[in-house]
Every structure is written in C-alpha cells, then in structure tokens.
Amino acid sequence: EIFAALRVKLAGAAQTLAGRRVVITAGPTHEPIDPVRYIANRSSGKQGYALAEAARDAGADVVLISGPVNLAPPPGIRLVCVETAREMAEAVETALPCDIFIAAAAVADWRTRTDAAQKIKKGGDGPPVLTMVENPDILASVARRVANRPPVVVGFAAETETVIAHARAKLAKKGCDLIVANDVGEGSEVMGGSDNAVVLVSPEGEQAWPRLPKDEVARRLIAHIAQMRPVGESHPGV
Amino acid sequence: EIFAALRVKLAGAAQTLAGRRVVITAGPTHEPIDPVRYIANRSSGKQGYALAEAARDAGADVVLISGPVNLAPPPGIRLVCVETAREMAEAVETALPCDIFIAAAAVADWRTRTDAAQKIKKGGDGPPVLTMVENPDILASVARRVANRPPVVVGFAAETETVIAHARAKLAKKGCDLIVANDVGEGSEVMGGSDNAVVLVSPEGEQAWPRLPKDEVARRLIAHIAQMRPVGESHPGV
Numbered sequence: 417e418i419f420a421a422l423r424v425k426l427a428g429a430a431q432t433l434a435g436r437r438v439v440i441t442a443g444p445t446h447e448p449i450d451p452v453r454y455i456a457n458r459s460s461g462k463q464g465y466a467l468a469e470a471a472r473d474a475g476a477d478v479v480l481i482s483g484p485v486n487l488a489p490p491p492g493i494r495l496v497c498v499e500t501a502r503e504m505a506e507a508v509e510t511a512l513p514c515d516i517f518i519a520a521a522a523v524a525d526w527r528t529r530t531d532a533a534q535k536i537k538k539g540g541d542g543p544p545v546l547t548m549v550e551n552p553d554i555l556a557s558v559a560r561r562v563a564n565r566p567p568v569v570v571g572f573a574a575e576t577e578t579v580i581a582h583a584r585a586k587l588a589k590k591g592c593d594l595i596v597a598n599d600v601g602e603g604s605e606v607m608g609g610s611d612n613a614v615v616l617v618s619p620e621g622e623q624a625w626p627r628l629p630k631d632e633v634a635r636r637l638i639a640h641i642a643q644m645r646p647v648g649e650s651h652p653g654v
Numbered sequence: 655e656i657f658a659a660l661r662v663k664l665a666g667a668a669q670t671l672a673g674r675r676v677v678i679t680a681g682p683t684h685e686p687i688d689p690v691r692y693i694a695n696r697s698s699g700k701q702g703y704a705l706a707e708a709a710r711d712a713g714a715d716v717v718l719i720s721g722p723v724n725l726a727p728p729p730g731i732r733l734v735c736v737e738t739a740r741e742m743a744e745a746v747e748t749a750l751p752c753d754i755f756i757a758a759a760a761v762a763d764w765r766t767r768t769d770a771a772q773k774i775k776k777g778g779d780g781p782p783v784l785t786m787v788e789n790p791d792i793l794a795s796v797a798r799r800v801a802n803r804p805p806v807v808v809g810f811a812a813e814t815e816t817v818i819a820h821a822r823a824k825l826a827k828k829g830c831d832l833i834v835a836n837d838v839g840e841g842s843e844v845m846g847g848s849d850n851a852v853v854l855v856s857p858e859g860e861q862a863w864p865r866l867p868k869d870e871v872a873r874r875l876i877a878h879i880a881q882m883r884p885v886g887e888s889h890p891g892v
Contacts, residue, residue, distance in 0.1 A: 449693070451814050452760070452838055452845065456684075456694045486724050522690070526781045535814045535838075543764045543788055548781035576689050576773045600690055600773075607690065 429635075432642035434475035437514040439566070440468045441521035441554065443483035445501045449546065450532035457522045458600070458607035459574075461485030464520035466634035468493050471516075474638050479511045483521055501527065501551035508554055513564040516641060519555040519571045519592075527551055559591040567646030570594045570637075573617075576601035583617040593644065594618045596637065616640065667873075670880035672713030675752040677804070678706045679759035679792065681721035683739045687784065688770035695760045696838070696845035697812075699723030702758035704872035706731050709754075712876050717749045721759055739765065739789035746792055754879060755804040757793040757830075760812060765789055797829040805884030808832045808875075811855075814839035821855040831882065832856045834875065854878065 442464020447455045461482060468480040469490050478493045481504055489495045496511070498504045501523045508517075526548035536544055559569040569592040573583040576599065583597035595617040600606045606613070613627040614637075625636065680702020685693040699720060706718040707728050716731045719742055727733045734749070736742045739761045746755075764786035774782055797807040807830040811821040814837065821835035833855040838844045844851070851865040852875075863874065 446694075451840060452697075452812060453693060453695045453762070455687070455691060457691045459690075524691075525776045535812075537820075538763045538788070543786035546784040546786065548784065550776075550781055574690060574773075582775075602689060 429470075429473040429475075430639075431475035432639065433471055433516075436476045436516060437479070438468075438471045438476040438516045438518065439479045439481065439508065439511045439514040440464055440471065440518045441481045441483075441504060441508065441523070442468065443485040443487075444522050445483045445504055445524045445551075446499050447501065447524045447527035447551070448531045449528050450534065450536045452535050455524060455526075455528070457524065459483070459485075459522035460608045461487050461521075462608075462610070463572075463612055463630045463633065464518075465490060466631040467518055467520055467637060470631070470634040470638040471518075473635075474642060476516075479514070481507045481511060481521070483523075500524075501554070505552040505554050505557070508558060512558070512561075512566070514566050516568045517558050517566040517570065518641070519558070519569075520596075521554075522572075522574060523554055524551055553590070555592060556590040559593075568593055568641060568644050570596065570641060573597040574600040574607070580615060580617065580622060583615065587617055587619070594641070667708075667711040667713075668877075669713035670877065671709055671754075674714045674754060675717070676706075676709045676714040676754045676756065677717045677719065677746065677749045677752040678702055678709065678756045679719045679721075679742060679746065679761070680706065681723040682760050683721045683742055683762045683789075684737050685739065685762045685765035685789070686737075686769045687766050688772065688774045690773050693762060693764075693766070695762065697721070697723075697760035698846045699725050699759075700846075700848065701810075701850055701868045701871065702756075703728060704869040705756055705758055705875060708869070708872040708876040709756075711873075712880060714754075717752070719745045719749065719759070721761075738762075739792070743790040743792050743795070746796060750796070750799075750804070751802040752804050754806045754808070755796050756808045756879070757796070758810050758834075759792075760810075761792055762789055791828070793830060794828040797831075806831055806879060806882050808834065808879060811835040812838040812845070818853060818855060818860060821853065825855055825857070832879070 443461030444457045444459040468478050472478045472492050480493050481496045496507045529547045529549045555571045571592045573586050575582045579597050579599045583595045587595045597615045612630050612633045616623040681699030682695045682697040710716045710730050718731050719734045734745045767785045767787045793809045809830045811824045813820045817835050817837045821833045825833045835853045850868050850871045854861040
C-alpha cells in the first residue's frame, strides 16, 4: 500500500535527482548535562523530513540523519537516528560521499564541558555554572572538505534578527553553496509550525519566497537545488 | 463514545476519591536560554498522566498541570499546559485549594539567570557560560503552606544513585507526606518508557513495588493515596 502510494507520487514528480545520492540532516540535537537533563532547541524536524521526502520523490537515494523528533520515519528513505551533535557529525562522515548535502538540522552550537555521570543534586553549593564548549561544525567541515566534498552543499540559518546579513556571513564562513535563511523569532511560528518563509542566499544574490507550507518549500527547494551548478563546473551538472 | 467508555471505566473502579479534588503536575519543564534553545529533561509525562486518569477513574475531580509532552489530553480531566517551572508554580497556586496534591512533574531545579531576547550567536567571545538560578520549589511551597495546605501532599524523586536515601532526605526537606522514588539511571528505561519500579517512602517506612506498567503503578498509587490519613487527623479521612 505504501509502495503503491509511493509509485503514484514518484510518477507525479519530475525525476530531477534520479541516481543522485542526497544526505540530509534534520531536527534538533540534544546535549546531555547529566543523565536526566539536556540542552535542546525548538526544531521539530518537519522541514528536514519534508526535504527528504521531496528528494526521494525526485528520484534520489536519500539518507536522512535525524536528531530526536516526533515524526514518523518516511518510507523509502534510509533513516539514521542520533541524539548529540557529535553523533550527528559521525553519522554524516559515514554517509559520505554524496552528490548533495543539505544541513537542515538545528545542531547545538555548544555542549556542556562535562556530562555528569550522576544527576546533579540541588545542594549547599547553589546552582551549577554550566561551562560550554563548541560542538563540531558539521556544515563547515563538509563544505571545506578537500577529498569527497559534495558537489552541492546547502545550509540553513535560523535567525531571530538581521536574518539576511547573518545568512550571508554564514555562507562565506562555512564555505557552502547556498544558505536557506529563515526568521524563527517570536511570532514567526516557524519552529514547530507547518509553514516556513525562507530567503535563499547564494553567492549570486538573494531570493525571498512567500510563506508556504513546509512540504511546498521542500518541493521548490529540491527543484532549485537539482538545477544548481556543482562547484567548479562550468556547465550545469546532468 | 468517549463518555460511554468512561462510564464503563468508572463503573469498574472503586470510587475511593468521589468528591475529592486532586491536583497533579506532570512532564518536564522547559527553561529557555534564548528564543530557540532551552534546558529540558527526559520526563515523558506518562506516569503523571496515568495518575490523573487513575484519580479520575476513582471519582476525583482532577486538574492536571502539564509541562510540554507528546501525550493526548485525557478525557474528563481539566488540563492546564505550561512550559517553565515558574508557569507551573503559578498554575498550581491557581488550582488550590485541593484535597490531594501529587507533584509528578520533573520540574527543572534551575533556569538560566538571563533568557536572551535574541538567539545567542557563535562569535569571537567563545562559548557562553550559563549561570543558573534556582527555580521555585513547587512541592515544598505547597507542603509548607500555612493556609490551604492540602491534606495529602505527594512528591516524586527521580534519582540515579542512592535512591532511598535521597528520597528520605527529600521527604523531610520538602515537608510532604509521601515520596514516590524511582531510579531513572542508565539502563532503567523509566524516563520515556512504559514501566516504572517505585519505592514508597513515608514517615512510617518504605515499600518497594515490583516493576509494573505505569498505568498499573498509577492505579495502585491512587488506591494507596486514597487511604492515607490526612496530616493532623487522628482518624482516617472518609
């Protein structure tokens, strides 16, 4: 039944990614403080999962590397479940090489320096001070690879202010080919919600899209990415 | 249909809490670091929700004050949804007076001192240091009330080591009538799981129960609580 539905969908979508291998990260990461507490973020994984489904419908061989979310595993997609940024970085390394890498996950920038083996107790010493250390930068490490750098590397930038400027800075700093920027500030209802309003930021310029359902954003993004010229090629990739 | 099912259930359970008002907290609290990041814990809310349903089935008028969980609102129960410990404390104050208060929520002991208005950026200053401050102690503040102290106050203690000793210390420190202690350490699979192995710790002694499904733990706990003698009464309450 699932496969029948899938065939119908496949028949309906242009096979713009037939034979391509696409690796997508989605969802938040959870960074443990101790056995019961952790640092999280409001990413629901919906946009990343929708991208994985749109890439599958476009004929791609998809690996979806997901942080902890409450979404059903999409049929026809290889799903790798992880919790922390370090686990996600490892899973991405394992999934390479690929033709297209899309970093849609909201990876925690930091984790606590120590992950306590036992629950931190309320005690006489007062509240703890959590010293943070930087997590691996998955997007930059993929985009800056010398060997096996995926021909197309796409990042996301969830911002709450000066969205475009932050996205352009991120594009340069990470060395990727496209940043999909969105405003996740209060009132945007993007994180956890069903809609998304994105701006595509590339070396060529900016392209603002209207607010759309996340699966429609996904279809359009996959169509856009499918026609992107791989870095270093002077002609569009076939 | 729901009400028919409810009537069947009600008919099946002894109405040991008929006419009693029961306030129950459940789930984790989320403590914002900035607009996208927060501190969470692994509580699923399952045990608290099961307790609310068992209390309803025993004839009680139930208010369930819940942190962010992925559970359906139980029929026949007043549900109040909150996010932070401070919001939960307020909702509990509003729900008093009651006959029985059960603090099953895994309330964050601490929150960050400042909740940044904008997303904290990765920058030249290196990772942030999160200075924590203590959250309100909901269980202690209810158990230590002078006016309107609920006749029965029950707390939970989720521990990862020396479970009983920590639970007994908590019983004394908070001033409650019963602590339901459980080991949520690695390998216990209690947090998020369907089973629970609890030890009841009261001024009279300890009672260890076998590992049981959370709804069975709930039924037994409600039966146990229904026969507890309210503080200060020399005869069992009717």
